[in-house]
């Protein structure tokens with residue numbers, strides 16, 4: 001089937017990847033129908049989802065640029081030049097992310113980003129957006145998708161014509177492919193959960209350096225904070241579920257207060273409503289989803305978290321999902337046919353998504369522990385000097401965050417090669 005012969009493309013899930021992909025495909029001339037279970041975010045306040053703000057880096061920016069979205073997105077973003085490491089005694093040191101002024105990452109609100117992408121998709125005449133539509137997966141005996149209207153409860157069927165499923169880490173479409181034994185999935189939960197808290201603004205201004213990602217690394221766990229445009233920071237505590245220092249032990253306001261005062265005294269002072277927020281906000285879980293079999297013939301493709309959710313410690317889940325979108329478009333140009341396209345996409349992307357899944361897990365140890373080590377700091381300074389002198393030498397963090405021309409798989413190969421030497 002040639003690329004132009006399809007009547008249209010369905011997208012399941014108008015999250016970050018689904019809304020960007022809708023714009024990209026529509027700008028190529030496809031009719032795109034998007035089905036999303038949530039309410040329309042253009043109509044009112046966003047529903048609270050996972051993570052309030054997130055780090056946007058070069059791979060994500062490249063996807064947004066391809067869709068012509070940079071003019072609308074970048075004014076919403078705050079540059080972060082490095083990580084501000086807060087020690088126990090209150091001392092803080094900025095460790096720069098890159099060696100060049102343009103090597104920064106950006107803090108951006110998930111809700112704002114998703115809303116502008118949905119707005120832009122909705123402005124295109126060949127995109128139809130359907131909110132309040134829960135995809136239940138594939139019908140048992142036919143290759144059609146079942147949708148339930150969340151208001152009326154009515155079920156309708158929708159031909160897989162092709163369909164791209166960007167319905168996130170808990171993908172219902174992925175479950176259908178598994179049930180049909182087309183796909184297999186391995187979910188590896190992390191033993192640590194997370195909780196978000198707010199560091200309020202003072203007189204409308206940030207109370208700490210705004211152009212940095214703040215970290216309070218404490219070995220087995222950590223607190224981080226990313227700036228928001230309204231002068232607040234969203235802080236996230238990453239902590240084991242059970243054990244000596246764990247969520248399980250933080251049962252009362254007194255437990256929380258004592259833990260923060262002992263472990264994060266400089267942050268504790270900045271969160272006046274700590275104990276109320278701690279018990280009001282949900283405790284989120286994290287994990288990695290490894291899927292094999294991302295597609296059903298040329299009809300259905302899993303993309304983004306639906307195919308490969310990862311832990312957030314390299315700040316790459318969304319960036320990788322946006323890169324998926326750009327890569328799919330590149331491969332459409334290369335293949336010029338739907339037949340075989342989805343299979344080739346998985347073949348090309350899975351080694352890369354496996355690589356970033358591994359590096360994201362490794363980066364948790366670096367963020368919560370290694371950054372405190374004087375030896376690590378010395379080596380980092382040496383690496384920065386070397387990078388300034390030798391353009392072929394690029395540290396791993398920089399390759400992942402600032403060099404989309406080096407694939408995740410190549411990053412891992414280069415790092416493993418240099419470790420062997």
Ligand SMILES: Cc1cc2nc3c(=O)[nH]c(=O)nc-3n(C[C@H](O)[C@H](O)[C@H](O)COP(=O)(O)OP(=O)(O)OC[C@H]3O[C@@H](n4cnc5c(N)ncnc54)[C@H](O)[C@@H]3O)c2cc1C
Pocket residue numbers: 012013014015016017018035036037038050051053054055056133134135136166167168169170171172173194303304305306310312314315316317318319320321
């Ligand atoms: C705490 C935390 C921090 C993070 N920080 C970062 C970061 O700093 N940088 C980064 O790059 N990534 C980060 N991520 C990862 C990032 O959130 C995901 O990788 C990204 O959202 C994936 O985009 P997606 O479109 O595939 O999925 P999602 O954004 O989850 O979108 C899925 C969409 O599908 C809809 N949906 C779900 N099921 C159905 C259904 N059955 N029918 C219809 N619609 C459905 C959902 O409502 C949602 O709109 C973080 C994740 C977490 C949990």
